[in-house]
Amino acid sequence: MKILVILPNWLGDAVMATPAIELLSLHYPHARFTFIGSYVSIEALKHHPLCERAIVDETKKSSSRLFATYKLAKELDEFSLAVSFRNQIHSSLLLRFTSTVICIARSSWHSKLLLSHTPKIKTDKHLVEQYSELAMINTDHFNGESPNLKLYIQRKKFDRPTLGINAGATYGSAKRWYPERFAEVASSYSDKYDIIIFGGPNEVEMAEEIEDNLKALQIKNYTNLAGKTSINELCSFIAGCSLFITNDSGPMHVAAAYNVPTVSIFGPTRYKETSQWKNEKGLIVRHEMECSPCMKRECPLKHHNCMKEITASEVIEAVKELDLKD
The missing domain is CATH 3.40.50.2000 (Glycogen Phosphorylase B;)
Structure with a gap:
């Protein structure tokens, strides 16, 4: 099962999205991820063992971001599921341009216009919980429990504390x-x-x-x-x-x-x-x-x-x- 994930731009937000990604990998045991995000978010998360492809989103640099977004979408594989942790119009457009049937993003005017699943996620909880709720909105098995943060980069061993x-x-x-x-x-x-x-x-x-x-x-x-x-x-x-x-x-x-x-x-x-x-x-x-x-x-x-x-x-x-x- 191929899943497209658009990561948050900031390093901290990307790390806080990792429990949601772990939930997806547990719910869909045969999942293979394609990550799209900023340079820092991709560098931090591309080591996930289920990540098949990690793409730095450089569409903002194009003279026509709309066309660049469309071109990027058409260069991607077909997906069973797509999730955006960004609440941004070009992210919604990217999901729509992939022709993925099940596309999930937080509710906004553009996501409601373009995507299939656009829940209103309350902000009176930790961002980890918000991301987890968003990712699992199309399932019936999420009990509200978000796992720990998870990075797959090896820990440096120092000689002294x-x-x-x-x-x-x-x-x-x-x-x-x-x-x-x-x-x-x-x-x-x-x-x-x-x-x-x-x-x-x-x-x-x-x-x-x-x-x-x-x-x-x-x-x-x-x-x-x-x-x-x-x-x-x-x-x-x-x-x-x-x-x-x-x-x-x-x-x-x-x-x-x-x-x-x-x-x-x-x-x-x-x-x-x-x-x-x-x-x-x-x-x-x-x-x-x-x-x-x-x-x-x-x-x-x-x-x-x-x-x-x-x-x-x-x-x-x-x-x-x-x-x-x-």
């Missing part, structure tokens, strides 16, 4: 805690862990700020990998960490997929919807604010208090609480 620091958050500056505070937390555990600073190509400057602060604190056992890892390496290295300190971000969800002990720092986003899924070793540090969750890329009030008021001491105490659980 390793603390991962992730100060970035691709969505925007409002989700980012401060480099000097990350450095303060890292320095408090530098006697127990080697330190790796993670970050994407656009987060190199922030990682260098953490590095400068560590140097000022005379910490030497760190490696700055910001902008230097592939998606495969990023996932592998995070999976190998003994402890992870992070903003609400894609790497946070990667850590959850491997049950890495994690302290996640939340500010303007809905923590009940995008916190780590089923990571028993994960804790959240956040402050309740009248203005949060605002879901803005930058603080609209210009004070950033939801992150500014979180101290390094609070995060250090959260790490201690994690240690008590082990």
Whole structure:
């Protein structure tokens, strides 16, 4: 049975879609997947053992995205089932152009016009649960239970216990805690862990700020990998960490997929919807604010208090609480 899956664009959202994909593979034991998505989502999920084909969607780069979408659809095989985790018109068009009979996407004006199954999925639950409900809408056997996150990238084995620091958050500056505070937390555990600073190509400057602060604190056992890892390496290295300190971000969800002990720092986003899924070793540090969750890329009030008021001491105490659980 061939199933087409259009993945979410963001790394974290793609990881949160993996329980839905696992449910599909369990319900359809002879399933073979074709994944279509952004470069980062494809790089993270293409290792699934039932993935026959993984395609980076580059239709946005075309002078005519409509024609490029049609052309891509006609280059694909026939499918028994197609699911889109994107709520976007070109994704609906892609499913329709494949001539697949059973096409599933969240309810929207374009999906209702173009596709066969367009359920209204309530947003008052974790995004993992939303994706799972969507994927299983055409079955009678879904009991509402979503499995764990699942990535098939091999875990890196470090010689010593390793603390991962992730100060970035691709969505925007409002989700980012401060480099000097990350450095303060890292320095408090530098006697127990080697330190790796993670970050994407656009987060190199922030990682260098953490590095400068560590140097000022005379910490030497760190490696700055910001902008230097592939998606495969990023996932592998995070999976190998003994402890992870992070903003609400894609790497946070990667850590959850491997049950890495994690302290996640939340500010303007809905923590009940995008916190780590089923990571028993994960804790959240956040402050309740009248203005949060605002879901803005930058603080609209210009004070950033939801992150500014979180101290390094609070995060250090959260790490201690994690240690008590082990």
